Amino acid sequence: MSGNTGQGKRVLNTFIRMRSLNVFIIFALLFTVFTIFSPGHRFSSKENMLVFLAAGSEYNIVALVVGMLMIAGEFDLSVGSILVFTSYVFLSLFNTGINILAALILTLCSGAVLGFINGIITVKAKIPSFITTLGAMLLWRGVTLFWSGGEQGGLDFTQNPVIFKAISGVVGGLIPAQFIWFVGITIVIALLIHYHKFGNWIFTTGDNKMAARAMGINTDAIKIICFVIVGAAVSFAAVMQMFRAATFSARAGDGWELKAIAAAVVGGTALSGGIGSIIGVFWGAMVISVIENGLIFMRIAYWWTFTVFGVIIVATAIISRVIDQRRAMLGADR
Amino acid sequence: MSDNKAKGKSASSSARTVHDASLVRMVDIHKWFGKVCALRNIDFHVNHAEIVGLVGDNGAGKSTLIKILSGFYTADRGEIYYEGKKVDIANPKVAKQLGIETVYQEQALAPHVSIARNVFMGRELTKILGFMDRGRMDEESMGAITKLGLRIKDPEAMVEALSGGQRQGVAIARVLHFKAKLVVLDEPTIALSVKESQQVLDFVQQLKAEGISVIFITHNIFHVFQAAERFFILSHGEALTDVRKEDTDIDHLIDLIVSGRTEMK
Numbered sequence: 001m002s003g004n005t006g007q008g009k010r011v012l013n014t015f016i017r018m019r020s021l022n023v024f025i026i027f028a029l030l031f032t033v034f035t036i037f038s039p040g041h042r043f044s045s046k047e048n049m050l051v052f053l054a055a056g057s058e059y060n061i062v063a064l065v066v067g068m069l070m071i072a073g074e075f076d077l078s079v080g081s082i083l084v085f086t087s088y089v090f091l092s093l094f095n096t097g098i099n100i101l102a103a104l105i106l107t108l109c110s111g112a113v114l115g116f117i118n119g120i121i122t123v124k125a126k127i128p129s130f131i132t133t134l135g136a137m138l139l140w141r142g143v144t145l146f147w148s149g150g151e152q153g154g155l156d157f158t159q160n161p162v163i164f165k166a167i168s169g170v171v172g173g174l175i176p177a178q179f180i181w182f183v184g185i186t187i188v189i190a191l192l193i194h195y196h197k198f199g200n201w202i203f204t205t206g207d208n209k210m211a212a213r214a215m216g217i218n219t220d221a222i223k224i225i226c227f228v229i230v231g232a233a234v235s236f237a238a239v240m241q242m243f244r245a246a247t248f249s250a251r252a253g254d255g256w257e258l259k260a261i262a263a264a265v266v267g268g269t270a271l272s273g274g275i276g277s278i279i280g281v282f283w284g285a286m287v288i289s290v291i292e293n294g295l296i297f298m299r300i301a302y303w304w305t306f307t308v309f310g311v312i313i314v315a316t317a318i319i320s321r322v323i324d325q326r327r328a329m330l331g332a333d334r
Numbered sequence: 335m336s337d338n339k340a341k342g343k344s345a346s347s348s349a350r351t352v353h354d355a356s357l358v359r360m361v362d363i364h365k366w367f368g369k370v371c372a373l374r375n376i377d378f379h380v381n382h383a384e385i386v387g388l389v390g391d392n393g394a395g396k397s398t399l400i401k402i403l404s405g406f407y408t409a410d411r412g413e414i415y416y417e418g419k420k421v422d423i424a425n426p427k428v429a430k431q432l433g434i435e436t437v438y439q440e441q442a443l444a445p446h447v448s449i450a451r452n453v454f455m456g457r458e459l460t461k462i463l464g465f466m467d468r469g470r471m472d473e474e475s476m477g478a479i480t481k482l483g484l485r486i487k488d489p490e491a492m493v494e495a496l497s498g499g500q501r502q503g504v505a506i507a508r509v510l511h512f513k514a515k516l517v518v519l520d521e522p523t524i525a526l527s528v529k530e531s532q533q534v535l536d537f538v539q540q541l542k543a544e545g546i547s548v549i550f551i552t553h554n555i556f557h558v559f560q561a562a563e564r565f566f567i568l569s570h571g572e573a574l575t576d577v578r579k580e581d582t583d584i585d586h587l588i589d590l591i592v593s594g595r596t597e598m599k
Contacts, residue, residue, distance in 0.1 A: 208445065
């Protein structure tokens, strides 16, 4: 009898300890609901799954690195603008006719430079990254609109079949390349921040900067590196989007900054830094993108998307707070 | 000033006689901040495996003296001898290399990171390509914690889950593991319960038993009186007295600190 309740308690405790498992369950529930209630169960049709995994992964990659930056104790509100700016950088490079791989690498570099600017201003001028990147958000979107004239531009990738396949093909007719990139980047970042000493520096920098500094960790450098990784990853998502859509839109990345933070928070990342897990952010991003995709199939008005986002974000934040209090007592697996 | 003379007798004279017995000796230390003189003519030493209480009211110059010793400030005048050799502690890194470690309560630990990762913060044990050797980090941090007499089950637990006394223990275990020779504890019992404070005082004795010297900085004369063997009292940037425990008592020390003068008794 008592053994039974003990086991029940242990299962509950395991559940509470595994933050990423909680988020996965939310994702699974939403997935099931959308499958059951979408007319003709079209949500889980192969066609939609391909769209969901391809288009969703672009945003998911951005959410992932924003989550890492938040663990280091900083924000980046400029990811949407870095995305549109680097999209235009890629379009311009592509139109010059240079080697596409060179264009891709230069685009990644431009994203890294924008991230570096965010980082260096934040740590050297000692202003909150919320402000730095708010400025960057307005600046880079403005520059892109001015530079592009607000126009759309098409791209033709028929000359580059190999790289097109590598970035936006479908592997085995089932899994979009974008999703494989997303999973691959998740694994690399998860290994880096949970198993590498650099990850320990990120966590301690975000958790107690004074302590990290007293132990000889260069917290400014850690933060700048995280901003650079964000910039580079966002520009990679920009390239992916250009390959998939074969067009440049001046509205690309609009609103992604808050959705990325939402994914990180749903995935268990603390706004104050020092707390979070990459697997949690992975599922947090999947939750946000499944809502965005699923609601389209529910044949309900678009504004419901915002309403549902709002409710889910606040609800998960409250639930995580309760869970975190329990978890502090138990010790945690993230 | 009459205080100056009194101090000169107790501290400076001993400087010449026991020069090489001490682990660290600071001689004639002066420090100005602009026109404000924060420290004047300070002679301070710590012997091997000795616990010294550094006591004084707010603004007495305790933390300035310690920051000079741990490399955060440099003295405007004066010399520091470490194990008999003259040293230039230009920055905190040099102090750490010498084996001088400072434990500040607020700056010691990251609460949402595991105990083992806190112990090895910035000095992680790695296998290949910088990936952490978590097994060894768990094992060695538990080793240091156990040596200190602290009972903690799980090195993977978050520091947040520990009591204030246990947190101090983890911070002290860290300096023990990294072979500190001189540990500076800055207000180690502040904001701790009676029981937790007692636990921290036990850790201090354990450090001594390991052959480590301790400078115990505090306002709490009762805690320091129990722990320390010698008391160095600062007042307004000057050394008021340097007295062994057997030559004084709590009331005398309190009188000294409150009055800021030596001729009270």
